[in-house]
Amino acid sequence: METDIVVSIITPSYNRLDLIPETVNSVLSQNYKFFEYIIVDDGSTDGTLDWLRRVKDPRVKVLVHEEFKNLGQAASINKGISNASGKYVVILDSDDLLAPNILAEHARFLNDNRDVGMVYGQGYAIDAEGRVLYSLFAPDHYEDGDPNRLLLDCYIVSPGLCMFRKNIIEKVGSLEESFRAAQDHDFALRIAECSLIAYSGIPSFYYRKHDGAISVNGLETRWNNGLRILSRAVGRYPYKKTTVRKRRAVLEYRLGKVYWYNDRKGLAANHFFKAGFLDPIRAMRVILGLERNT
Structure with a gap:
């Protein structure tokens, strides 16, 4: 027992x-x-x-x-x-x-x-x-x-x-x-x-x-930590390059949203640009309303 x-x-x-x-x-x-x-x-x-x-x-x-x-x-x-x-x-x-x-x-x-x-x-x-x-x-x-x-x-x-x-x-x-x-x-x-x-x-x-x-709370900290987590993960495990690129795009986009709503439009635009460059297909789907912009 x-x-x-x-x-x-x-x-x-x-x-x-x-x-x-x-x-x-x-x-x-x-x-x-x-x-x-x-x-x-x-x-x-x-x-x-x-x-x-x-x-x-x-x-x-x-x-x-x-x-x-x-x-x-x-x-x-x-x-x-x-x-x-x-x-x-x-x-x-x-x-x-x-x-x-x-x-x-x-x-x-x-x-x-x-x-x-x-x-x-x-x-x-x-x-x-x-x-x-x-x-x-x-x-x-x-x-x-x-x-x-x-x-x-x-x-x-x-x-x-x-x-x-x-x-x-x-x-x-x-x-x-x-x-x-x-x-x-x-x-x-x-x-x-x-x-x-x-x-x-x-x-x-x-x-x-x-x-x-x-x-x-603390979304800016959360998404910046996400970038640090991503960097560490790549150093530990053989993740696919497409996975790493798409995850970085998500994090850049979410940081962009945080800065946009905090009225830091220039910094937001920089992160939005990075997100679009890293994952242009998903960026276009968001712009066209085909995918939820979370």
Whole structure:
């Protein structure tokens, strides 16, 4: 019989007193028994840490940085990983929710598919009241295991979708702490470059859309980090030249949009020109309205 901790769930938390109780409940209400829940507070000042310390559940471990410093999301996740006992790891943001029964489902999947280093499932965006807005993947979504596709389309939008083998994390290294945005994309890429990844199609987590969501802030930083991630990826793995060119075009275009809406039209035009030069066919489709200009 299984008696040891199999899964370690890690949540980095910073000033989430209004949302983290529901996140914690989504973990503690799982029907799977063999897990620990590590929550790393990143220097909260709104009472989050006090609330976490009042949670009376032996599965919950609350950690803090030295001198209660704010070191960033990646550093908090890395601290959680370094203290994890499980052979599988789930990384759940402090404003998101695990779907019911997903720990059991994905642990079973990895037990049955020992060549897979990461499995991810279906996710759903929800509003502040918990109403489902849309699913993250189309019904015909599939995973072919090609890192080129993940690099280009960046479709694993959150690690909350995933369960990782801890030994694969140890192989690829921890999250990049110098990135204050897009570090999850870099991490998923490194996993995909050295192991098989799989899509289960099972409802895995709920991504909360709200005004304070980390993922809607700092877009300039996010897309500039995207260029750094791309450069590092090319140095690690033999990506196709067309993939690299098209991904760079996407990043240049998104930077152009950020600068355009910030009324920095000259800088925006420069990035739009680069995007069009790198991927002229897609640029023309956007101009003609044949493709959504995301």
